[in-house]
Structure formats: structure tokens, C-alpha cells
Amino acid sequence: MDIIKSxxxxxxxxxxxxxxxxxxxxxETLKKAFNLTATSYGLQPIRLVIVTNQALKESLVEHSFNQRQVADASHLLVICIQEEITKKDINDNFNQQLEDRKIEEESIAGFRSFLLDTFGKMSTEKHQDIGKLNAYIALGNLLTVCAVEKIDACPMEGFIPAKYDEVLNLKKHQLKSVLVLPVGFRDESDFMGNMVKVRKTVNQITLTID
Ligand SMILES: Cc1cc2nc3c(=O)[nH]c(=O)nc-3n(C[C@H](O)[C@H](O)[C@H](O)COP(=O)(O)O)c2cc1C
Incomplete structure (x- = not known):
């Protein structure tokens, strides 16, 4: 199937x-696609939390403005960010580059100290802002992969992050929830399933500057 059809x-x-x-x-495909998502400086300050426990999924409905998708979907994916991007995160990434790419420290030393310095000067809020932007990229990536793999999904901002963090005990993992993505298979009676897509024309949404 071609990508536009998907x-x-x-x-x-x-x-x-x-x-x-x-x-x-x-x-497994969705997990790998999440891991292959492009992130700022490759630091991957995001984490995919996968909820399968039915009672837990049910308990999240009330914190999702009663949207039943979170309980009825096969798996509830919660895209989370790290509370902060630490020196250790940055060093771990550079150390992995050395190992995986068989390169010498001198080829990355300048960039390593630049990132340590830049992130060291940033507020925790700024770290989280970067994480959130990366979380949205991961959401887009997963939505496309779901489409190609014929997996149904519902991107969701309609939930209360503080409640999700509490119910899923995310603080214990130094994580915060940002986006929710129930994945599974559409019910044939879904009224939205046969609705025509509402989109601008391609000419309206693009601007070509020659
Ligand atoms: C970031 C984001 C948050 C969204 N939050 C919700 C949501 O909480 N509940 C819902 O039913 N749809 C949600 N949507 C779905 C959009 O309403 C939907 O993607 C849009 O209307 C276009 O329709 P389509 O995706 O079916 O083509 C969200 C979409 C995005 C991208």
C-alpha cells in the first residue's frame, strides 16, 4: 500500500x-520505531510507557476526560519525558558513541563539553520543554508507523498528566507523562471510521518559494 493511502x-x-x-x-515494531525517533542531539530524553493491565487502563479513563479509548485499546502507550537531562545522560550518550562507532574521544570531546556546558546552564523547565518537543516527534513517528502497519491509534493530549504520573507511579522513574497513544484495532461501529477526512488543500497548506 502506498504511504499516502496508509x-x-x-x-x-x-x-x-x-x-x-x-x-x-x-x-515490537512500535517499540523499535519509538527508539529510532530522531531527538535533539540524539539524547533521547523520552521513554515509552506501555500499559497492558486492564484495571489500570480502566482507572485512567476518568483522568482522560472519560475517553474510553484508553481502556478499550489493546495497549495504552504513554509517551513520557525525563524530569531532567543530567550530566550522566549526556556522558552516557557520548560514551556509547565511542563504543558503538569505534571512535576516539578527541573526535567528540569538543561537542561533549559543549553539550555538558549548554545543558548544565539550562533550567529543569527548559530540559522538559526540549523533552516535550521530542515527545511530539515520537508521536508523529508512531502514528505514521501505525498507519503503515495497519494498527489503529488515537493521539491524545486530552488527559490529566499529573493524575497519570500518580496512577502510573512515574515519579519513581523520574518521568512525566506528555502524550497518550492508545493503539489497537477500530471497532466497526466507530462513527468516525467512515468520516471523510477534513483537510486544507495541499495548495493552502504549502507555500513554495522559488
Ligand atoms: C497532539 C494531539 C492531541 C490530540 N488529542 C486528542 C484527544 O485527546 N482525543 C481525541 O479523540 N483526539 C485527539 N486528537 C486527534 C485529532 O483531533 C485528530 O488527529 C484531528 O482531528 C485530525 O483527524 P484524523 O487524525 O482522524 O485525521 C489529537 C491529535 C493530536 C495531534
Whole structure:
């Protein structure tokens, strides 16, 4: 199927068929796609939390403005950010570059000290802002991969992050929830399933400057 057909096929699914579950392979594909997401300086200050426990999913409905998708989807993906980007995070990344790419410290030393200095001067809020931007990139990436893999999904900002953090005990992992992405398979009775896509024309949304 060509990519545009896949993107036309996908929609923000309102009603999932709770009896249909992702296969282990499909879940693995989404995990790998998340890990392959481009991030600022490659620091990956994001984490994918996967909720499968049904009682836990049910308990999150009330913190999601009663949107049932979070309970009825096969898996509830919660895209989280690190509370902060630490010196250790930066050093771990550069050390991994040395190991994985078999390169010498001198080839990256300048960039390493630049990042340590830059992030060291930033506020925790700024670290989290960068994390959030990266979380949205991961969301877009996952939505496209879901479309290609014929997995239904609903991107969601409609939830209360503080409540999710509490229920999922995210503080323990120094994480904060930013976006929610229930994934699974559409229920054939979903009223949105057959709705025509509402979009600007390509000419309206693009501007070519020659
Ligand atoms: C960041 C973001 C947050 C969204 N939050 C919600 C949400 O909480 N609940 C919901 O049903 N749809 C949500 N949507 C879905 C959009 O309403 C939907 O993508 C848009 O109307 C376009 O429709 P389509 O995705 O079906 O083509 C969200 C979409 C994005 C990108």
C-alpha cells in the first residue's frame, strides 16, 4: 500500500474493539520505531510507557476526560519525558558513541563539553520543554508507523498528566507523562471510521518559494 493511502486510512480512533490485541511482533515494531525517533542531539530524553493491565487502563479513563479509548485499546502507550537531562545522560550518550562507532574521544570531546556546558546552564523547565518537543516527534513517528502497519491509534493530549504520573507511579522513574497513544484495532461501529477526512488543500497548506 502506498504511504499516502496508509495515511488516508488512519484516523484518530474513537472506539476500539477491546477483543482485538496487537501481536508481539506489532508491539515490537512500535517499540523499535519509538527508539529510532530522531531527538535533539540524539539524547533521547523520552521513554515509552506501555500499559497492558486492564484495571489500570480502566482507572485512567476518568483522568482522560472519560475517553474510553484508553481502556478499550489493546495497549495504552504513554509517551513520557525525563524530569531532567543530567550530566550522566549526556556522558552516557557520548560514551556509547565511542563504543558503538569505534571512535576516539578527541573526535567528540569538543561537542561533549559543549553539550555538558549548554545543558548544565539550562533550567529543569527548559530540559522538559526540549523533552516535550521530542515527545511530539515520537508521536508523529508512531502514528505514521501505525498507519503503515495497519494498527489503529488515537493521539491524545486530552488527559490529566499529573493524575497519570500518580496512577502510573512515574515519579519513581523520574518521568512525566506528555502524550497518550492508545493503539489497537477500530471497532466497526466507530462513527468516525467512515468520516471523510477534513483537510486544507495541499495548495493552502504549502507555500513554495522559488
Ligand atoms: C497532539 C494531539 C492531541 C490530540 N488529542 C486528542 C484527544 O485527546 N482525543 C481525541 O479523540 N483526539 C485527539 N486528537 C486527534 C485529532 O483531533 C485528530 O488527529 C484531528 O482531528 C485530525 O483527524 P484524523 O487524525 O482522524 O485525521 C489529537 C491529535 C493530536 C495531534
Amino acid at each position: 495515511l488516508e486510512w488512519r484516523y484518530a480512533t474513537k472506539k476500539f474493539d477491546a477483543s482485538k490485541k496487537l501481536t508481539a511482533t506489532q508491539l
